[in-house]
Amino acid sequence: MRKSWIVLILLSIFIIVSGIRIYYAFETTYFSDNDAYFALRQVEYIKEHFVPLYNDPLSFGGRVYVFLPLFHYILAIFAKIFSPIVIAKVLPNIFASTIVFAVYLLVQDITKNEEIAIFTSIFSAFIPVYFYTTLNTISVYSVVIPLTVLLLYLFINIEQETNLKYFLLAIVLFMLTHTSVILLILSLIVYLILIKIEDFKLNRSEVEITLFSAFIMLWMYLLIFKKAFLKHGLSFIWQNMPIKYAAAYFHQISIWQAIYQIGIIPFILGIFIIYYYLFNLKDKKVYLLISFVMTTTILLWLRLIKLELALIYLSVMLVILFGIAYHHLNNYIRTTKFSKLETPLFVLICIVFVLTSILPSISLANRSVEESTKPSLIDDLIKIKELTPNDARIGAPINDGHLIAYFAQRKNFGDTNFLFLDDANEVVKDIDELYTTISKIKASEILHKNGINYVLFTPNTKEEYSLEGLKFVDKECFTETELWVTTLYKNKCVIIKSMMAK
Numbered sequence: 001m002r003k004s005w006i007v008l009i010l011l012s013i014f015i016i017v018s019g020i021r022i023y024y025a026f027e028t029t030y031f032s033d034n035d036a037y038f039a040l041r042q043v044e045y046i047k048e049h050f051v052p053l054y055n056d057p058l059s060f061g062g063r064v065y066v067f068l069p070l071f072h073y074i075l076a077i078f079a080k081i082f083s084p085i086v087i088a089k090v091l092p093n094i095f096a097s098t099i100v101f102a103v104y105l106l107v108q109d110i111t112k113n114e115e116i117a118i119f120t121s122i123f124s125a126f127i128p129v130y131f132y133t134t135l136n137t138i139s140v141y142s143v144v145i146p147l148t149v150l151l152l153y154l155f156i157n158i159e160q161e162t163n164l165k166y167f168l169l170a171i172v173l174f175m176l177t178h179t180s181v182i183l184l185i186l187s188l189i190v191y192l193i194l195i196k197i198e199d200f201k202l203n204r205s206e207v208e209i210t211l212f213s214a215f216i217m218l219w220m221y222l223l224i225f226k227k228a229f230l231k232h233g234l235s236f237i238w239q240n241m242p243i244k245y246a247a248a249y250f251h252q253i254s255i256w257q258a259i260y261q262i263g264i265i266p267f268i269l270g271i272f273i274i275y276y277y278l279f280n281l282k283d284k285k286v287y288l289l290i291s292f293v294m295t296t297t298i299l300l301w302l303r304l305i306k307l308e309l310a311l312i313y314l315s316v317m318l319v320i321l322f323g324i325a326y327h328h329l330n331n332y333i334r335t336t337k338f339s340k341l342e343t344p345l346f347v348l349i350c351i352v353f354v355l356t357s358i359l360p361s362i363s364l365a366n367r368s369v370e371e372s373t374k375p376s377l378i379d380d381l382i383k384i385k386e387l388t389p390n391d392a393r394i395g396a397p398i399n400d401g402h403l404i405a406y407f408a409q410r411k412n413f414g415d416t417n418f419l420f421l422d423d424a425n426e427v428v429k430d431i432d433e434l435y436t437t438i439s440k441i442k443a444s445e446i447l448h449k450n451g452i453n454y455v456l457f458t459p460n461t462k463e464e465y466s467l468e469g470l471k472f473v474d475k476e477c478f479t480e481t482e483l484w485v486t487t488l489y490k491n492k493c494v495i496i497k498s499m500m501a502k
Helices: 003-025 036-049 070-079 084-097 099-111 114-125 128-133 141-156 161-175 181-197 204-238 243-249 255-262 264-279 284-301 307-334 339-370 375-387 398-408 424-436 440-450 459-465
Strands: 393-395 454-457 478-482 487-491 494-496 499-501
Touching: 003 084, 003 099, 003 114, 003 339, 036 070, 036 084, 036 398, 070 084, 084 099, 084 141, 099 114, 099 141, 099 284, 099 307, 114 307, 128 141, 128 255, 128 307, 128 339, 141 161, 141 181, 141 284, 141 307, 161 181, 161 204, 181 204, 181 284, 243 424, 255 264, 255 307, 264 284, 264 307, 264 339, 284 307, 307 339, 375 398, 393 440, 398 459, 424 440, 424 459, 454 459
Parallel strands: 393 454
Antiparallel strands: 454 487, 478 487, 494 499
């Protein structure tokens, strides 16, 4: 196939996938993930001040937080020209769609088959879990997943000087974007061990670039996260996550749930090709992909990686391995008397792909739109900004924290960024007790302890705690303001020597 035709086909796939993503992203004004509003605050702050908002006066009532800012800088640059919300809707979806180029390069390099590489790139664009996670959110995964695949492609061709330069540049940018670069480097180390066990000759360039990348990463992350590591110890690995939320972030799922989120064809043929290459064929390039799958699976089993991220990485690697498996299957069929089945097999795979990848992706896209923050809640939060003083701290569940900081522009009780907190578990415990207690004395003690002036009852509160209202509220201590879908309670009581006084 002519190179110009390949470029045209890939560009067409990219434009179609980007168009579908952006269409669904603009089906709703707001985002599906409350963490998106933390990212949006950072983008807007960088746009105005050129530095990230590390000293956040609103999060947990005011605190210091450290994160990797490159993704936010990229969005902030474009936000200088266009609306930050428009950029946050469009750019991550464009980034996520570039996976079709990265997957094509890697599969074509391994199989030397342009048609199968193009076919596999289409599969990669409609991985259900990846499509859903990066659709209506400001997710850094939209950048790091395609970047990971590109780095794997550059690594297997590292002996070319141009690829070496690109690899070094890309991996440094990766280190400044997201800590999942640790997974990539661990996978490279596992790959070196695996090819040594299989008696392959170690490539000096591969060893040197792996060790160099590991050294640079350790040095960089020690500089950035040194204080966090000294403060939290090993719990830094889990981002100082409270026990209540750690279970949700690192939980396990059934094999059927994994198949649904990955797609049945990539899952089955991907697993088959892993078995086939480990026990029959030997190929260093495929071993690199197998090493990535093995490393991700082990980290997931040890609960050292978020389930969501692990599923995305496993999905992408299995899709790439599917392309390799399909290549072998096609070649095998051509050598048998069943060669006429090549076209029917392709049609069958396309049908199953539509049923198990495209349709679930579209279904999850609709779900993402339905899960977006409701305009009525946003209107209430904007109204709360008018009803409360600038120094007010508002009590609300963790999942509402970023919404309060962004729309109401008031201090929250807590949000999902737990790094550098001395008492993350205690804060979560106080929030849970505040919404479940029937004692106004206990509630007032919690409010006084945390400097809370107002308590907010939202639809999220109702769902999380199965409540119709706050049980401790009375007219003596609380002023009630009914809004569209929320209720704001102002605390009028103070604690004096463990007694409540008006």
